[in-house]
């Protein structure tokens with residue numbers, strides 16, 4: 656195979672690897688995409704030093720149901736995204752950005768809530 660052909664194949668691989676993922680149709684898969692696109696992992700997953708700014712969300716689907724009396728897990732998660740200061744998890748700063756959910760479509764917000772609720 657010629658060098659040009661190899662270069663073309665390498666280029667094609669880079670283009671495919673860098674292209675944005677198409678929006679998933681399954682709500683939970685879509686919610687995971689939204690979670691990554693909005694940068695939630697930058698605070699909710701450990702950085703290279705093993706530290707994190709926000710609480711772990713690995714079991715938020717279960718934890719959320721226990722946070723505020725009268726709020727279901729889904730209601731609590733939705734409120735945590737739209738109005739993070741409404742309840743501040745003990746031991747953490749009220750430092751979650753206020754505008755993360757602002758530009759989300761209702762479908763993407765529902766998908767984000769469905770994804771987080773699925774983390775039992």
Ligand code: HEC
Pocket residue numbers: 690693694695696697698699708709710711712715718719722732735736739740742743744747748749750751752755756767771
């Ligand atoms: C700049 C850091 C930061 C970013 C980015 C961030 N968060 Fe948070 N988040 C926090 C902190 C700190 C808390 C704990 C304080 C509080 O309750 O507001 C928190 C709390 C939460 C909680 C409540 C957790 C619990 O145990 O009750 C949820 C749910 C949550 N964040 C979801 C998200 C989602 C979804 C995104 C992306 C759209 C996101 N966060 C982005 C910092 C962040």
